[in-house]
Amino acid sequence: MARPRMGIGTYGTINTTELQPGKWRARTRYRFSDGKARQVEKYAPSKAKAISALKHALMTVEADRGGELKPTTSLRLLAQMFLDAKRDVGRSEGTLETYGYAVSAHITPRLGDLTVAEAKPERLQPFLNRVEKESGAGAAKNCRSTLSGMMALAVVNGAIEKNPVRELDRISRARGKKRGSAAIPIGELATFLRKARADADLQKWDTVELIEFMLSSGWRVAEACALDIASVDFAVGTAAVEAINVRVKGRGVVRQQFPKTEKSARVTPLPARTMDLLRRRHDRLKEFTTLVFPTPLMRLRDPSNTQREIRDRRVLLGYPGLSTHSFRKTVATILDKEGLSATEIADYLGHENPSMTQDVYMNTLKGSTRAAEVMGQRLEGLI
Template sequence: METDRERGEYIDPEAGKVRFEEVAGRWLASRVVDPSSAIKYESALRLHVNPVFGRRQLRTIKPSEIAAWVADLDARFGSSTARTAYLVLHGTLALAVDDETIKRNPAKARVVKVPSPKGGKVVAWGDDVVLRIAEGHPPRYRPIASVGAACGLRQGEIFGLAVEDVDFDEMVIHVRRQVKKLGREFVFALPKNDTERTVPMSDGTALILKEHIDATAPRAYTLPWEKVDGAPHTVKLLFRWTDDKHIRARTYDELVWKPALFHAGVIREPSRDARGRKQYFSSRANGMHALRHYYASITLADGVNIKELAEYLGHGDPGFTLRLYTHMLPSSHERARKAVDSRLARLFTLKPHRTATEQAAARSPTISWDPDVDLSAGEPRISL
């Protein structure tokens, strides 16, 4: 303790008696994040962190306990939940270290292993599957599947798409907002990564959207901007639900998307619950996000480069796009062969290397004997 005082590293052991939940509340209040992230952190703290560590004194929390807790969350709820809960725990303990309540952060110990996101290679659907999924949509919602497959927009971005975002002169779609759920409420918000972008629109996509606009005559619709109590934001939404409100992702998934998957043969026939309602069984791999993978596969196959694709998909880092879709890049073997042959044609016309026998013969001296040489003149009869 005296040495720590001299070094300026002394921390009062009594400070470590503070309960975890007190510091966690301060950490959560200090976060400057978007509302959806704040809700996610609060949920992780309430459901997974505080029930285990909330009443504990900070000084009693051990790395081995954290390691076992993370592993249990990963096994029971998956890597995403485990990573979020760990982030909240780690951040709270880091705040305690900065406040000199504890000396070290036990969540940083080497024994604590944070699970990596699980997932293999992305597999893109074929053209026939995507066409059948679109056909399985009711006519008024069929353009949703079309825009997803033809432009690569996220689900919330499609639900937030407005007439004023579609530029038929420049043949582009401006992705400016998404419909976002905050708790039980919904808002308009910037697309993921808080970045607007522009996506090229094909002739076929333009035709589908023109027909949809003519048939539905979109009207103004208002939601708060970014926060539940945010300023009103009004646009002419392209897609509305049967109650004339915005489309909710869960409702769309259960009543439109999953039946379309069954129509396309992607998932099996639904069962019935106790109330006679259909229950479809699908995985995250079959979610609407799969249309983005399809879009990536067809654009890469036709020569769109990774940097351009990252911009169209709204990825903040082209490296992420490359890691996600590198296996979809078309083989360049034949192009490489042609490039080499065209540039190095002269090289391949040069005489090839001598064989091993010819090389050995070149290194060994050749001895010749001339019996007609006049030795009296001092000429050698043997020459090399």
């Protein structure tokens, strides 16, 4: 009776031979996606290590023969191909790190040995459920997005016919959970700023004027931390969002030379008093740096550290739910109450879609006027 043919992407019995003291060979036959079985072998100082090296090589043997993505490609290899593809098209370091964390912390350890063809909804759904239970909805959403991108790459390369992630349940926010940070009530801004200026730690970290800038500009914390004096036009009274600060694994904080989204790249008209603030900071710091909001040691400011500094002080400031995002919501609230449209406020905040501004940052919208003038009037005497 004829021996059954090996399946595509499988291998036969592993044979080992001690060629000489301290040199072992492990060998087997592997059936490639073209249907042909070929011999694969690895060498190592011991029998166990030779077998282990061979098994590891078999996981990527087809990629080693040309890099073509196939149904037998492991998700471990697919994940790396996905990250490489995103890097090649110039995705931001922050985005790459977000995808990379999903791969290294969750996908590879739990799904890495599955092949593309084996990545079925019935295997992926329990994985996402477990991630959500153990690490939260945010981590599960990140994994779902990364898996979707990986499997889309497999579809484009003909390894599978359709993306299995599309059949998975959406990950929703837990009921009753508050959505985002709350704005500072406009009537309490004077009290808030007085407390912030009197806080010894915020003064030591040189965070007070950064808070004042975000309260008048509506900039994201990463945008404000990256502001360079070359992006400020004192004659016109504007500052341009041209970069953001991000922390990159193995490199520390870097100034990424493009903002979060295409819409984020904007020129913001600023109140006269805010321009005075920027001028004072430049005059004080120009001997050491062109950055407007560096750390006290004149280095790039880490947005995450800045968020932590504010979290550490928010209870004492009287706002337990305060975050850097509260400042953007405060700006949106001010502009909304003064009659700016959703489109005008979205432009000022750098949102891709006015509906995002309307849904998340405000309640009713009406009318139109100039954002910088409104912010200047509302913050008169405060900044």
